[in-house]
Amino acid sequence: MKNALLILAAIFLAPLAQAQELKEIKLNAPDKNRGTAVMTALANRASVRAMDSRPLSHQDLSDLLWAAYGVNRPDGRRTAPTAKNDQDIDLYVALPAGAYLYDAPNNLLKPVVSGDIRPLLAAGQEFVKSAPVVLLIVSDYSRFRMNDPDLSRLWGAMDGGIVSQNINIFCAAVGLATVPRAYMDQPKLKEILHLSATQLPILNNPVGYPLVK
Numbered sequence: 017m018k019n020a021l022l023i024l025a026a027i028f029l030a031p032l033a034q035a036q037e038l039k040e041i042k043l044n045a046p047d048k049n050r051g052t053a054v055m056t057a058l059a060n061r062a063s064v065r066a067m068d069s070r071p072l073s074h075q076d077l078s079d080l081l082w083a084a085y086g087v088n089r090p091d092g093r094r095t096a097p098t099a100k101n102d103q104d105i106d107l108y109v110a111l112p113a114g115a116y117l118y119d120a121p122n123n124l125l126k127p128v129v130s131g132d133i134r135p136l137l138a139a140g141q142e143f144v145k146s147a148p149v150v151l152l153i154v155s156d157y158s159r160f161r162m163n164d165p166d167l168s169r170l171w172g173a174m175d176g177g178i179v180s181q182n183i184n185i186f187c188a189a190v191g192l193a194t195v196p197r198a199y200m201d202q203p204k205l206k207e208i209l210h211l212s213a214t215q216l217p218i219l220n221n222p223v224g225y226p227l228v229k
């Protein structure tokens with residue numbers, strides 16, 4: 017009986033213990049004075065499917081996340097709009113050591129699970145496995161204050177697409193490589209990230225420095 021209890025405790029506490037191996041990462045304040053003019057960024061935006069595996073600098077990672085979905089007003093609203101400001105989007109950050117959740121109000125990354133989840137995001141596209149960071153955009157459609165699951169999913173997909181476009185434009189403006197991607201192993205990602213039934217992975221963006229030609 018005692019052994020059975022120990023085994024059960026090990027099974028249920030294992031994900032918690034894994035997440036505890038990772039430490040919270042405090043992000044820098046965003047540098048709002050960087051990047052090209054918006055028309056130049058739009059002119060340069062393109063999907064790039066090859067990138068350097070070297071880690072992003074801490075400032076680049078901080079600015080990338082703020083541009084994607086950071087808080088840009090005192091009332092807590094974001095750089096990306098969401099339907100009715102219900103803020104259904106969560107941004108997961110896959111680094112080689114593990115996955116984190118972007119806590120925008122506190123400007124930090126919260127550990128979710130240790131270990132490399134990039135192969136689950138890659139779904140056959142090899143370059144994703146060595147991208148230094150992959151951002152996973154997830155909509156929790158239960159946050160919409162309406163009782164229409166079909167419409168909620170549609171709105172969630174739209175909100176996620178806008179966050180991805182923020183990432184695309186930021187990367188084009190500062191010379192980073194990225195591509196919006198729908199391919200990923202949804203069931204396994206939902207399991208490993210402990211997503212609820214109403215949390216839907218929408219898109220992911222691998223991000224890295226461009227390869228020198």
Ligand SMILES: Cc1cc2nc3c(=O)[nH]c(=O)nc-3n(C[C@H](O)[C@H](O)[C@H](O)COP(=O)(O)O)c2cc1C
Nearest residue numbers: 061062063064065141177195196197198199200219
């Ligand atoms: C919703 C959506 C899903 C996409 N999924 C993938 C994907 O899984 N893998 C990939 O390599 N590119 C993906 N792309 C990128 C498109 O293939 C790319 O945007 C398109 O070929 C146009 O090229 P451009 O972005 O350089 O203009 C996706 C784009 C969008 C908008």
